[in-house]
Amino acid sequence: MLKINTMKGHERMSTQDLLLAIEEAVRSGETDFDIEASGQHDIGGPLWHPEGKPLRFHVKNAGQRVGSMALPGTEIVVEESASADVGWLNAGGIITVKGDAGDTAGHCSSGGKIFIGGRGGTRTGSLMKHDPLYEAPELWILKNVGSFSFEFMGGGRAVVCGYDSAAYESVLGARSCVGMVGGCVYVRGPIGTHPADILAEELTQADIDFLAAGMEDFLAHIEREELMEGLTKWSEWKKLRPLSPEEKKAKAKNGSDMHAFRVSEWVKGGIFADVAHDDFAVHTTVSTGLYRLRVPHWDNAKFAAPCEANCPTGIPTQLRYDLIRMGREEEAIQLELDYTPFPGSVCGSVCPNPCMDACTRGTIDEPIQIGPLGYSAAFAKVAPPKEHTGKKIAVIGGGVAGLSAAWQLARKGHGVTVYDDAEHIGGKLEQVIPRGRLSHELLESELRRIESVGVQFVSSCKVDGEKFAAIRRENDAVVVATGGTKSRFFPWEGTGHLTMGLSYLKAVNRGEKPHTGRHVVVIGAGNSGMDTCRGAYGMGAESVVAVDVQRPAAFAHEIAHFESLGGKIVWPFFTAKITSEGVYAKDGTFIPADQVIVSIGEEPEMDFLPEDEGIAFFRKSWVVPKADQSIAKGVFTAGDTIKPGRLTDAIGSGRKAAWFVHQYVMGEEVQPFPERPQIPAERLSKAYFDKWHHCAIGDPVSDHARCVSCGTCRDCKMCLESCPEKAITREEYEDGSWAYTSDPDRCIGCGICAGVCPCGVWSIEDNPEKILMYSTGSKV
Incomplete structure (x- = not known):
């Protein structure tokens, strides 16, 4: 053994x-x-x-x-x-369970014997069957069974002894023997109700012989031989069996033709003919057209994929991969440029890529390479607009948010001018992000592309109240996107010893040599903090320590790079005091330093805005725009002027501002910014994609094979080939796109299309169409 x-x-x-x-x-x-x-x-x-x-x-x-x-x-x-x-x-x-069995004991059994020494659960004995070439299956239950027992039974014999079941109204549970067409059930105890085509009969001698012979074997298997005498009082037993085909035919002949009776003998046209339409047709569960219980919908692109929904810029990567699958790679590149002017500088270089964090594919093996895919559009050319509206729009602030708004508005044919007080346009991309993280050649290329669509840059232009008023008079609309320009810090003791991180990084990127101590402490361990730490090492610091009150929020690779330079991160560290010798924490911890740089974020400075137009502010720094991102008549805002965010957040905010500015200058009725809900995860069939593994991961473009295409049809034709009624057709258009439709006259609403669709495009719902019944024309 x-x-x-x-x-x-x-x-x-x-x-x-x-x-x-x-x-x-x-x-x-x-x-x-x-x-x-x-x-x-x-x-x-x-x-x-x-x-x-x-x-x-x-x-x-x-x-x-x-x-x-x-x-x-x-x-x-x-x-x-x-x-x-x-x-x-x-x-x-031969299977013996000495205690209770769970649901569906003996389900679909076609041979052998099953002995249960306790109770059976729901649907016990369902779909039992008998092949005449073999011995019939047997299912013996000592006590009782749950509801829907012996449902659709087609053969075999079941025995329910009803022992220790006096508390139950029926030892067969509710709705027993529904759909039963063969076999029989021997039962001791109350049986409750059962379908009309199931007969409850007294035992014949053959039945008693079978039960007597089998009971001894059954009780021996479950080790309850002492119950033999109590269970063999055959007057307490019944036999349930379905009507035979012959009995059903005879019963039908004895009845009347209901349709003929209703139409001819009862009331002509039916008893309700004066108020209702009745065709006297019998509609079964499986119907087509109006009488379908459910109807399918091809919901292509109704939902946003998780990557799109979690991308603040709103880039629909699943649509890009659809185009790539169709061999239209150039269109896929242009599609990304419809959403962002910085596919290389942001998406492909410095973005944390929340799209990849949310990628469905990441729950299978690795996320789709969305960031590197963005880089493929880095140096692409874009044609300038063919038509011009004659409208003039000023953008104050040459950072990511302002340039995103300018890009969108210029491509709609508006004349756009960007004003910035820096010598070079580009905001944090130009002034703050270290060259080691972002290629300056790439950034300059993308800035030239923005100029190529008609955007004019005015640098070294300080906008004060008077200048702002002049710009406002000369333009049809103004976008304020000046961003965060002042380093934030808390009222610690000794703030006079602080170096502002933003100013420090700007000096580094300008090629200057800002004062840098030998031993530097940077307050803040986010990505900006890591940029500052990197800059300090580049300026000659011997040691750099970053401190933070929480787990460092910087990218893992940025932290790894900092630590590879010899840097150290200390957290949690609650700064209390800064001195010329270093930094003290609230718990007394002291870190020596001859320079302390703060890099915990920035806040905007917008003293040029008018004070008499009711512009709302949050904490006297950030503006609070209306739903259309306006802060005053004809003045809109975007980016870090509203709240601190990532560069991808700024691009999305600029897109949104441009959406409302365009409607404003064109005198159109304001429409909400288009957004789609994220596709529910349960609509996706990830098993379809399990065959692609790590070995299939190649370049970002070839990832179209791995992309789940969440919520967007990938034209796999599974619905077309799986529909049992051939109700689905595929239509292709001149531009290469396609659509799938379901013919209501063939569709039975089975839902297989929704079940097999790997992308969650097909859905199935209860038939919403009302059936015309009353002669008054109303519907029910």
Whole structure:
């Protein structure tokens, strides 16, 4: 006998490993098994000994489907109770459960015997069947069973002894024997109601002979022989069986033709003919057209993919990959440029890529390479607008948000001028981001592309109140996107010893040599803090320590680079005092330094805005715009003037501002900014994509094969090929796009299209169409 204990310490053997171990032992000639299980499935399944010897299993703590598909010659004994599907598809095994069985015991069994020494759950004995070439299956239950028992039973014999079940109104549960067309159920105790085509009969002598012979064997298997006398009082038993085909035909002949009676003999046109339309047709569950219970919808692009929904810029990467799959790579590049002027500088270089964090593919193996894909559009050319509106728009602030708004507005044909007080346009990309993180050649190329669509740059232009008023008079609209221009800090003791991180980084990027100590402490360990630390090392610092009150928020690779330079991060560190010797924390910790730089974020300075137009502010620094991002008549805002954010947030904010500015200058009715809900994860069938593994990961463009295309049809044709009624058709248009439609006259509303669609494009819903019934024309 082979003994298997599936728990070794705290480690549990998997179901697969257990079944493989059993199969290997059987192939080696083993016949007896003592298994100390821990909920594993399918124990004692379809096995046969190479010499045809019987196989015996003694199992404790079995999981679902014990004895499923068991073959003749297999005997299984389960101590105590077992969970669902005992003897599922049993094909000849003898299965004994000494306690209760869960739901669907004996489900689909077609041979062998199943002995249950307790109760059976819901749908016990459902779909039992009998192949006349073999012995009929048997299912013996000592006590009672749950609802829907013996549903759609087609053959075999079941015995429900009703022991210890006096508290139940029916030992067969509710709605027993529904759809039963064959076999029989022997039952002792109350049976409640049952379908009209099921007969409850007294036992014949043949029935008694079968039960008497089988009861002794049954009670012996479950070790309850003492119950023999109480369970063999045959007057307490009934036999349930379905009407035979002949009996059904005879019953139909004795009845009347209901349709003829209603139309001809009762009231002409029907009893409600004066108020309702009645065609007297009988519509079954499986119907087409108006009488379908459910209807499918091809919801292509109704939902945003997780990458799009989590990209503040709003780039629909799934649509880019659709174009690439169609061989239209240049259009995919241009599509990204419809959303951002910085696919290389931001998406491909400095963005944290929240799109990749949300990527569905990341739950399978690795996210789609969205950031590198963005870089493929870095040096692409864009044609200037063919038509011009004659409208003039000023953008104050040459950073990412302002340039994003300018890019969108110029491409709509407006004349756009960007004003900035710096010598070079580009905001933080130009002035703050270290050249080691962002190629200056790439940034300059993307700035030239913005100019190529008609945007004019005015640098070294300080905008004060008077200048702002003049700009406002000369333009149809103004976008204020001056960003965060002043380093933030808290009122620590000794703030006079602080160096402002923003000013420090700007000096570094201008090629200057700002004062840098030998030993530097940087307050702030986000990405800006890491940029400052990198800059300090570049300016000759011997040691740099970054401190923060929380876990560092910088990218992992930025932290790794800083630490590779010799840097150290200390957290949690609650700054209390800065001196010429270093920094003190609230707990007394002291870090020596001859320079302390603060880099915990920036806040805007907008003293040029008018004070008499009711512009709202948050904490006297950030503006609070209206729903259309306006702060005054004809004045809109975007980016860090509203709240601090990432560069991708600034691009998205600029897009949104441009949307409303365009409507304003064109005198159009204000429409909300277009946004789509994220596709629910449960609509996606990720299993379709499991075949692609790490070995399939190549360049970003070839990732179109791995992309799940969440919410957007990838034209896989699975719905077309799977529809059982051939109700789905595919139509292709001149531009290469396509659409799938479902013919209501063929569709039965089965929902297979929605079930097989890997991208969540097809959905199925209850039929919303009302059926015209009343002659008044109203609908129900």
